[in-house]
Amino acid sequence: MATFDYAEMQAVAEELITEFGQMGAIKRITPPDPVLGGDPVETxxxxxxxxxxxxxxxxxxxxxxTTDRQIYISSVGLTVVPQVGDIAVAGRVEYHVINADPNNYDGHVNVVFIVQGRLA
Structure with missing residues:
Protein backbone atom coordinates (compact mmCIF):
# COMPACT_ATOMS: atom_id res chain seq x y z
CA MET A 1 0.00 0.00 0.00
CA ALA A 2 1.40 3.38 -1.01
CA THR A 3 1.55 6.21 1.49
CA PHE A 4 0.19 9.64 0.73
CA ASP A 5 2.79 12.36 0.12
CA TYR A 6 1.70 15.33 2.25
CA ALA A 7 4.88 17.24 1.42
CA GLU A 8 3.81 17.19 -2.22
CA MET A 9 0.38 18.54 -1.28
CA GLN A 10 2.09 21.25 0.78
CA ALA A 11 4.10 22.24 -2.32
CA VAL A 12 0.94 22.39 -4.44
CA ALA A 13 -0.79 24.57 -1.82
CA GLU A 14 2.27 26.86 -1.69
CA GLU A 15 2.28 27.19 -5.48
CA LEU A 16 -1.42 28.10 -5.64
CA ILE A 17 -1.25 30.56 -2.74
CA THR A 18 1.82 32.21 -4.27
CA GLU A 19 0.09 32.53 -7.64
CA PHE A 20 -3.26 33.83 -6.41
CA GLY A 21 -2.43 35.28 -3.01
CA GLN A 22 -0.48 38.11 -1.53
CA MET A 23 2.18 38.76 1.05
CA GLY A 24 0.79 39.54 4.45
CA ALA A 25 1.52 38.73 8.05
CA ILE A 26 0.36 36.92 11.13
CA LYS A 27 0.53 39.21 14.15
CA ARG A 28 0.70 37.71 17.60
CA ILE A 29 0.34 39.81 20.72
CA THR A 30 2.01 38.37 23.81
CA PRO A 31 0.41 39.70 27.00
CA PRO A 32 2.53 41.29 29.73
CA ASP A 33 4.05 39.12 32.43
CA PRO A 34 1.41 38.64 35.18
CA VAL A 35 3.97 39.21 37.92
CA LEU A 36 6.40 41.73 36.46
CA GLY A 37 3.91 43.62 34.29
CA GLY A 38 5.11 45.58 31.30
CA ASP A 39 3.59 46.19 27.92
CA PRO A 40 2.16 43.61 25.53
CA VAL A 41 4.61 42.61 22.81
CA GLU A 42 3.42 42.47 19.22
CA THR A 43 5.36 40.19 16.86
CA THR A 66 -20.97 37.96 5.84
CA THR A 67 -17.81 39.99 6.49
CA ASP A 68 -15.78 36.97 7.65
CA ARG A 69 -13.12 35.58 5.35
CA GLN A 70 -11.72 32.11 4.94
CA ILE A 71 -7.99 32.74 4.81
CA TYR A 72 -5.64 30.18 3.30
CA ILE A 73 -2.10 30.63 4.64
CA SER A 74 0.92 28.85 3.21
CA SER A 75 2.75 26.79 5.81
CA VAL A 76 6.01 26.96 3.85
CA GLY A 77 8.40 29.31 5.63
CA LEU A 78 5.89 30.35 8.28
CA THR A 79 7.54 30.11 11.69
CA VAL A 80 4.32 30.04 13.74
CA VAL A 81 1.11 28.06 13.64
CA PRO A 82 -1.80 30.52 13.36
CA GLN A 83 -4.10 30.26 16.36
CA VAL A 84 -7.20 31.88 17.78
CA GLY A 85 -6.28 35.35 19.03
CA ASP A 86 -3.76 36.08 16.28
CA ILE A 87 -4.37 38.73 13.63
CA ALA A 88 -4.03 37.91 9.92
CA VAL A 89 -3.03 40.93 7.86
CA ALA A 90 -3.84 40.95 4.14
CA GLY A 91 -3.02 44.20 2.38
CA ARG A 92 -4.15 46.86 4.83
CA VAL A 93 -6.99 44.76 6.23
CA GLU A 94 -6.66 43.05 9.60
CA TYR A 95 -8.68 39.98 10.53
CA HIS A 96 -8.96 38.49 14.02
CA VAL A 97 -8.44 34.74 13.83
CA ILE A 98 -11.71 33.26 15.15
CA ASN A 99 -11.07 29.63 14.19
CA ALA A 100 -7.95 27.85 12.94
CA ASP A 101 -7.27 24.52 11.22
CA PRO A 102 -3.64 23.46 10.63
CA ASN A 103 -4.53 20.70 8.09
CA ASN A 104 -1.91 18.39 9.56
CA TYR A 105 -3.09 14.91 8.66
CA ASP A 106 0.00 12.84 9.36
CA GLY A 107 1.25 14.65 12.47
CA HIS A 108 4.36 15.94 10.69
CA VAL A 109 3.51 18.17 7.71
CA ASN A 110 1.24 21.21 7.93
CA VAL A 111 -0.19 21.17 4.41
CA VAL A 112 -1.90 24.57 4.61
CA PHE A 113 -3.39 26.67 7.38
CA ILE A 114 -7.04 27.63 6.95
CA VAL A 115 -8.38 30.22 9.38
CA GLN A 116 -11.62 32.08 9.82
CA GLY A 117 -10.88 35.79 9.92
CA ARG A 118 -13.21 38.46 11.24
CA LEU A 119 -12.64 42.14 10.50
CA ALA A 120 -10.62 43.73 13.29
Whole structure:
Protein backbone atom coordinates (compact mmCIF):
# COMPACT_ATOMS: atom_id res chain seq x y z
CA MET A 1 0.00 0.00 0.00
CA ALA A 2 1.40 3.38 -1.01
CA THR A 3 1.55 6.21 1.49
CA PHE A 4 0.19 9.64 0.73
CA ASP A 5 2.79 12.36 0.12
CA TYR A 6 1.70 15.33 2.25
CA ALA A 7 4.88 17.24 1.42
CA GLU A 8 3.81 17.19 -2.22
CA MET A 9 0.38 18.54 -1.28
CA GLN A 10 2.09 21.25 0.78
CA ALA A 11 4.10 22.24 -2.32
CA VAL A 12 0.94 22.39 -4.44
CA ALA A 13 -0.79 24.57 -1.82
CA GLU A 14 2.27 26.86 -1.69
CA GLU A 15 2.28 27.19 -5.48
CA LEU A 16 -1.42 28.10 -5.64
CA ILE A 17 -1.25 30.56 -2.74
CA THR A 18 1.82 32.21 -4.27
CA GLU A 19 0.09 32.53 -7.64
CA PHE A 20 -3.26 33.83 -6.41
CA GLY A 21 -2.43 35.28 -3.01
CA GLN A 22 -0.48 38.11 -1.53
CA MET A 23 2.18 38.76 1.05
CA GLY A 24 0.79 39.54 4.45
CA ALA A 25 1.52 38.73 8.05
CA ILE A 26 0.36 36.92 11.13
CA LYS A 27 0.53 39.21 14.15
CA ARG A 28 0.70 37.71 17.60
CA ILE A 29 0.34 39.81 20.72
CA THR A 30 2.01 38.37 23.81
CA PRO A 31 0.41 39.70 27.00
CA PRO A 32 2.53 41.29 29.73
CA ASP A 33 4.05 39.12 32.43
CA PRO A 34 1.41 38.64 35.18
CA VAL A 35 3.97 39.21 37.92
CA LEU A 36 6.40 41.73 36.46
CA GLY A 37 3.91 43.62 34.29
CA GLY A 38 5.11 45.58 31.30
CA ASP A 39 3.59 46.19 27.92
CA PRO A 40 2.16 43.61 25.53
CA VAL A 41 4.61 42.61 22.81
CA GLU A 42 3.42 42.47 19.22
CA THR A 43 5.36 40.19 16.86
CA UNK A 44 4.71 40.07 13.13
CA UNK A 45 5.49 36.95 11.07
CA UNK A 46 5.57 37.32 7.26
CA UNK A 47 3.06 35.05 5.54
CA UNK A 48 1.79 34.30 2.07
CA UNK A 49 -2.02 34.17 2.17
CA UNK A 50 -5.30 34.32 0.29
CA UNK A 51 -8.43 35.80 1.93
CA UNK A 52 -11.58 34.39 0.33
CA UNK A 53 -15.28 35.10 0.82
CA UNK A 54 -17.25 32.27 2.38
CA UNK A 55 -19.77 30.53 0.17
CA UNK A 56 -23.24 31.90 0.99
CA UNK A 57 -24.49 28.53 2.24
CA UNK A 58 -22.01 28.63 5.16
CA UNK A 59 -22.96 32.10 6.38
CA UNK A 60 -25.38 31.78 9.28
CA UNK A 61 -25.00 35.24 10.83
CA UNK A 62 -23.73 33.84 14.13
CA UNK A 63 -20.78 31.51 13.65
CA UNK A 64 -19.86 32.90 10.24
CA UNK A 65 -20.73 36.48 9.33
CA THR A 66 -20.97 37.96 5.84
CA THR A 67 -17.81 39.99 6.49
CA ASP A 68 -15.78 36.97 7.65
CA ARG A 69 -13.12 35.58 5.35
CA GLN A 70 -11.72 32.11 4.94
CA ILE A 71 -7.99 32.74 4.81
CA TYR A 72 -5.64 30.18 3.30
CA ILE A 73 -2.10 30.63 4.64
CA SER A 74 0.92 28.85 3.21
CA SER A 75 2.75 26.79 5.81
CA VAL A 76 6.01 26.96 3.85
CA GLY A 77 8.40 29.31 5.63
CA LEU A 78 5.89 30.35 8.28
CA THR A 79 7.54 30.11 11.69
CA VAL A 80 4.32 30.04 13.74
CA VAL A 81 1.11 28.06 13.64
CA PRO A 82 -1.80 30.52 13.36
CA GLN A 83 -4.10 30.26 16.36
CA VAL A 84 -7.20 31.88 17.78
CA GLY A 85 -6.28 35.35 19.03
CA ASP A 86 -3.76 36.08 16.28
CA ILE A 87 -4.37 38.73 13.63
CA ALA A 88 -4.03 37.91 9.92
CA VAL A 89 -3.03 40.93 7.86
CA ALA A 90 -3.84 40.95 4.14
CA GLY A 91 -3.02 44.20 2.38
CA ARG A 92 -4.15 46.86 4.83
CA VAL A 93 -6.99 44.76 6.23
CA GLU A 94 -6.66 43.05 9.60
CA TYR A 95 -8.68 39.98 10.53
CA HIS A 96 -8.96 38.49 14.02
CA VAL A 97 -8.44 34.74 13.83
CA ILE A 98 -11.71 33.26 15.15
CA ASN A 99 -11.07 29.63 14.19
CA ALA A 100 -7.95 27.85 12.94
CA ASP A 101 -7.27 24.52 11.22
CA PRO A 102 -3.64 23.46 10.63
CA ASN A 103 -4.53 20.70 8.09
CA ASN A 104 -1.91 18.39 9.56
CA TYR A 105 -3.09 14.91 8.66
CA ASP A 106 0.00 12.84 9.36
CA GLY A 107 1.25 14.65 12.47
CA HIS A 108 4.36 15.94 10.69
CA VAL A 109 3.51 18.17 7.71
CA ASN A 110 1.24 21.21 7.93
CA VAL A 111 -0.19 21.17 4.41
CA VAL A 112 -1.90 24.57 4.61
CA PHE A 113 -3.39 26.67 7.38
CA ILE A 114 -7.04 27.63 6.95
CA VAL A 115 -8.38 30.22 9.38
CA GLN A 116 -11.62 32.08 9.82
CA GLY A 117 -10.88 35.79 9.92
CA ARG A 118 -13.21 38.46 11.24
CA LEU A 119 -12.64 42.14 10.50
CA ALA A 120 -10.62 43.73 13.29
Missing amino acids: SYPANLVPMTYDQRYIDGTTIL
